[in-house]
Amino acid sequence: MNQPRQPDTLDVLRDALRGFAAERDWEQFHTPKNLAMALSGEAGEVIEHFQWLTAEQSADLAPEVRDAVALELADVLLYLVRLADVLDVDLVAAAQRKLLINAERYPVDRARGRSDKYDRL
Amino acid sequence: MNQPRQPDTLDVLRDALRGFAAERDWEQFHTPKNLAMALSGEAGEVIEHFQWLTAEQSADLAPEVRDAVALELADVLLYLVRLADVLDVDLVAAAQRKLLINAERYPVDRARGRSDKYDRL
């Protein structure tokens, strides 16, 4: 007998967000253009937590700051999943494809210890 | 008999990105501050695909544009997962927490058909 396959968290989030928007009649606002803006706005809120911190401070956040950042990252994820959904983009497949592209662009021997963009390696 | 539990896609991505960074000795660049910048830069690239489109055009992308956007969304996801990892933030738990907060902030009866922020409902 087969166990039911564990649903993937990104699928669960996608479905939750679909329901959330449908219940509130928000599909009218959830155009790809608007969601791309919302995504960017949330990324801006992440930035604001880190802008005056040194690299070291950014890696050693006070618990309440880390918690606030976690909720900003959640906002980015939620808009990202929703945007991918309305565009009918498979986010995980795209991420896996991009990982392969990156592996080719940044060969270990040439990219090691360097932060240069691939076209300058 | 237990089937092995299906690994979650976000965990798989997190582990892949850890390995990718470790192999290239890139942990030195992957401070939260730097990754927050990279995340924001990628969100900016998503924006650039949509900035001159009408809402309608944004929902009806040519296949090659949709494909390019998919890879930009992938970049956002990859940096988001990596940033959460170096901050030791559980992205899915944070997203679920944020969904609950949003459900409280945007009650169906008051939020229906309105795009106002919760503090103006």
Next chain:
Amino acid sequence: MNQPRQPDTLDVLRDALRGFAAERDWEQFHTPKNLAMALSGEAGEVIEHFQWLTAEQSADLAPEVRDAVALELADVLLYLVRLADVLDVDLVAAAQRKLLINAERYPVDRARGRSDKYDRL
């Protein structure tokens, strides 16, 4: 007899921001990297005002919203001027140079009525 030349507004802002930072011992925080983050964060706040609006609504803001947006645009300008200053970049000269580049990239006869990027005209 010569009248004193009217000082340029961008120079006045630059000097005011220099003084503001010096008085508060904020030069230590005003690295180009940090100011680039602050600039991006403020651009994100501009975005948030517009994300759920239609194009038409965005061109017909309520006075109190327009006023709030004006202060966000001010924030972008202040960080932009400050960032250019610490980088020793002449913002106006750069803008004039970019206008010339754009005039060449977007010839009137080919760009008219089209929002395509120059490499697709």
Next chain:
Amino acid sequence: MNQPRQPDTLDVLRDALRGFAAERDWEQFHTPKNLAMALSGEAGEVIEHFQWLTAEQSADLAPEVRDAVALELADVLLYLVRLADVLDVDLVAAAQRKLLINAERYPVDRARGRSDKYDRL
């Protein structure tokens, strides 16, 4: 006898951008919403130049990088001036107003040497 007043650089840029858009029949694309997106996209390009640099490296750019950054800052300025124009916002007046607000929010004696936001001083 009055000398003609020196035109202000921001007014000159505003007029140049108006003409540039009019000649190309681009006013249709230059809604506040779209220009806010373009502004944010350009701020994202500024970020990308700095994301992997240390604070020290960001203050000591190679000449060709500084030059590329100057053109990105120019893009931000051009979209900012254009956005303010279509919103009929006086950018300089808004900046001066914001400077006064900031002076009140960040009194020298309390803000000295601290990067905290005003509501935490």
